[in-house]
Amino acid sequence: MKIAAEGKRPRAVRHSEPAILFSVADQMFAISAQAVQEIRSTDGLVGEASEIHAPVLASVRHTLNHGRRNLYVVNACAHFGLPAARPALVLILRELRVAVLVDRIERMAGIPALHPLPKAFSGRERRWYRGLTYVDGQVIPVIDPQGFISAAEFEQLDRVNASPLAAQLESAVPS
Amino acid sequence: MIGAIRAVDAAPVKVDGRSFVIFQIDRRRFALPAHRIAELAPPVRLHAFPSTTPLVAGVIVRRGRIVPVCDAAPVLVERDNVPHRFYLVVRLAAGDASTGEDENLVAIPVSGECELASADTRAPEGRPAYVASSLSVHGEALDVLDLEKLMALSSRTERGALEEVQP
Numbered sequence: 001m002k003i004a005a006e007g008k009r010p011r012a013v014r015h016s017e018p019a020i021l022f023s024v025a026d027q028m029f030a031i032s033a034q035a036v037q038e039i040r041s042t043d044g045l046v047g048e049a050s051e052i053h054a055p056v057l058a059s060v061r062h063t064l065n066h067g068r069r070n071l072y073v074v075n076a077c078a079h080f081g082l083p084a085a086r087p088a089l090v091l092i093l094r095e096l097r098v099a100v101l102v103d104r105i106e107r108m109a110g111i112p113a114l115h116p117l118p119k120a121f122s123g124r125e126r127r128w129y130r131g132l133t134y135v136d137g138q139v140i141p142v143i144d145p146q147g148f149i150s151a152a153e154f155e156q157l158d159r160v161n162a163s164p165l166a167a168q169l170e171s172a173v174p175s
Numbered sequence: 176m177i178g179a180i181r182a183v184d185a186a187p188v189k190v191d192g193r194s195f196v197i198f199q200i201d202r203r204r205f206a207l208p209a210h211r212i213a214e215l216a217p218p219v220r221l222h223a224f225p226s227t228t229p230l231v232a233g234v235i236v237r238r239g240r241i242v243p244v245c246d247a248a249p250v251l252v253e254r255d256n257v258p259h260r261f262y263l264v265v266r267l268a269a270g271d272a273s274t275g276e277d278e279n280l281v282a283i284p285v286s287g288e289c290e291l292a293s294a295d296t297r298a299p300e301g302r303p304a305y306v307a308s309s310l311s312v313h314g315e316a317l318d319v320l321d322l323e324k325l326m327a328l329s330s331r332t333e334r335g336a337l338e339e340v341q342p
Contacts, residue, residue: 027225029224080225081225081227115241118234118241118279120231120267121228121231121243124227125224125226125228128225134236134241139236139241140224141224141225
């Protein structure tokens, strides 16, 4: 006796969204191309990155001075609990004070559909991902850029780094 | 090879409230109400990605759906990495209108083919909270699992919560 599933399928949001597929510790992720302002090599960050002396988050140990913005650098390996790797690139996100260390860019791809994360997932991944997509026979989590650092964590980080940020804000205000 | 669910007895089993699908994880057998079973699926590719939900190993793709995989072996048989031959795809509670889901499926890796049996259940005594009832098939006492409870408990971090015993 074989019993086959029937009933409606979970509703996936059908659209083709340009995305960047990147890898961290051999795990592939997708992020909306619109969420990324710039991709740089970590080699080019010398002199622009500063160590946070009293880290609040295990995944955030540096800040990055990028133009008039001071960004928090998120190590994606630590953020996702993956084995440590040697990140070669940094994704500078648009509209968020976040830069993300990743191993490599795989390619650009159009996300054909965004499937909701199944309800069985009840942990921190509900904050990390906007959903799942299926590209070339592989299920890939689609990153929610706001999941890297929450509003409360930003506040905490800002408090710890108050002095340099205050100085930066002061210098940014036109006299 | 696609899995099959065969009847315990030669006589045909009518699927009703007394019908259960018996499945094996490692060397132990468990039961679930037959009406909750959607499919016995072949061991298709498991897509794993970072998550912090205990027991949820990743997802499989079946008939165009993304189905989460609940590897209950660490709780049910206290073993990790138990080899599996099939996925038993089970319907959980009603779907979620906000996501358009009208069916909430979960796949359980099982170690062999499954059986369909008809039997009366009785209240579990001294069994963990995720055991809904007990049934006896040819003299073998089997736990009927409450999968929702098992998965809800799995979201707690303490393993102790999984081993809470019913009075």
